[in-house]
Amino acid sequence: MTKLRRAWAAVLCLAAAAAVTAQPLALGVVLVPGGFEAGRQPDGNSLLLQGDQGWLLIDSGRHRAHAEAALAAAGGQVRAVLNTHWHLDHLGGNAWLRSQRPGLEAWASPAVAKALAADGWLDRYRRQLMEAIPTAPADQAAVMRVDLELLNQAAALRPDREIGTASARTIAGRRLQIGIETAVSGGDLWVLDAATGTLAAGDLVTLPVPFMDTACPPAWREALARLSAQPFQRLVPGHGPVMSRADFERWRGGFEALLDCADQGLHPGACAAVWRSRVDTWLDDAGRARVNGMLGYYFKTLLQAPTEQRERFCRRP
Numbered sequence: 001m002t003k004l005r006r007a008w009a010a011v012l013c014l015a016a017a018a019a020v021t022a023q024p025l026a027l028g029v030v031l032v033p034g035g036f037e038a039g040r041q042p043d044g045n046s047l048l049l050q051g052d053q054g055w056l057l058i059d060s061g062r063h064r065a066h067a068e069a070a071l072a073a074a075g076g077q078v079r080a081v082l083n084t085h086w087h088l089d090h091l092g093g094n095a096w097l098r099s100q101r102p103g104l105e106a107w108a109s110p111a112v113a114k115a116l117a118a119d120g121w122l123d124r125y126r127r128q129l130m131e132a133i134p135t136a137p138a139d140q141a142a143v144m145r146v147d148l149e150l151l152n153q154a155a156a157l158r159p160d161r162e163i164g165t166a167s168a169r170t171i172a173g174r175r176l177q178i179g180i181e182t183a184v185s186g187g188d189l190w191v192l193d194a195a196t197g198t199l200a201a202g203d204l205v206t207l208p209v210p211f212m213d214t215a216c217p218p219a220w221r222e223a224l225a226r227l228s229a230q231p232f233q234r235l236v237p238g239h240g241p242v243m244s245r246a247d248f249e250r251w252r253g254g255f256e257a258l259l260d261c262a263d264q265g266l267h268p269g270a271c272a273a274v275w276r277s278r279v280d281t282w283l284d285d286a287g288r289a290r291v292n293g294m295l296g297y298y299f300k301t302l303l304q305a306p307t308e309q310r311e312r313f314c315r316r317p
């Protein structure tokens with residue numbers, strides 16, 4: 001439990017929620033930007049794609065304000081949601097959306113139902129929260145309660161349609177190419193909208209650092225090579241600003257350099273400096289301030305941990 005406490009203490013400072021402003025990227029393509037304000041857990045980026053039958057929302061965020069902004073940007077006409085993976089900053093909004101849109105179709109990989117099932121990752125997390133909240137400081141307890149309330153509605157977070165293989169599909173009347181990887185969460189969908197050359201990458205691409213809480217880094221390298229082979233012009237990362245193809249390749253170069261640095265046994269601070277030098281143009285002050293702490297944590301728990309611990313997310317059944 002102290003470990004959970006430490007993780008929370010690291011993100012908490014002053015509570016502040018910025019307004020979410022949707023941004024059109026192309027015809028029928030709208031970004032609903034995520035956020036990572038001090039004192040809150042993050043929301044991932046969401047992407048709205050307009051089809052003949054309404055809008056498809058890719059990722060629903062964690063906080064209600066994010067889901068509300070997404071539904072408003074679609075004029076209330078969200079027909080389907082596709083969750084790139086089961087982390088709550090991409091999945092939590094499903095519960096509120098279903099309450100507003102009873103016929104909503106929810107698409108996700110089989111890893112979502114697995115994480116929510118008894119003794120899955122999210123179910124274990126729910127029990128940790130229940131145990132920690134009564135004795136946590138008020139500000140930390142308030143943040144934990146956001147996640148606990150979502151996990152108490154597990155049925156509303158589960159998909160009704162599963163995508164287990166790479167495939168071309170029409171959702172909400174829009175033709176899409178969908179890929180699946182395992183590197184970040186055990187079931188990471190990406191979506192290519194060929195009509196506009198827009199790729200929603202989920203947490204395969206994130207800032208201020210790659211989020212490695214449940215990651216298999218070697219598989220992640222391979223996944224990025226497959227993303228690189230897709231015919232996209234713009235890439236919407238799970239967290240951070242929209243990227244051009246050149247931006248993505250620069251980010252990917254930074255990712256490779258970070259992993260190489262870790263593999264060579266170099267000091268986490270030195271590797272963080274290598275990473276920052278590659279991605280600095282996309283970092284704001286808050287992001288810059290987070291890089292060393294987050295990477296230090298991932299070096300200790302994953303990248304430079306003993307072999308068994310380092311590969312624990314590489315053996316997912």
Ligand SMILES: [Zn+2]
Nearest residue numbers: 044089203238
């Ligand atoms: Zn995320």
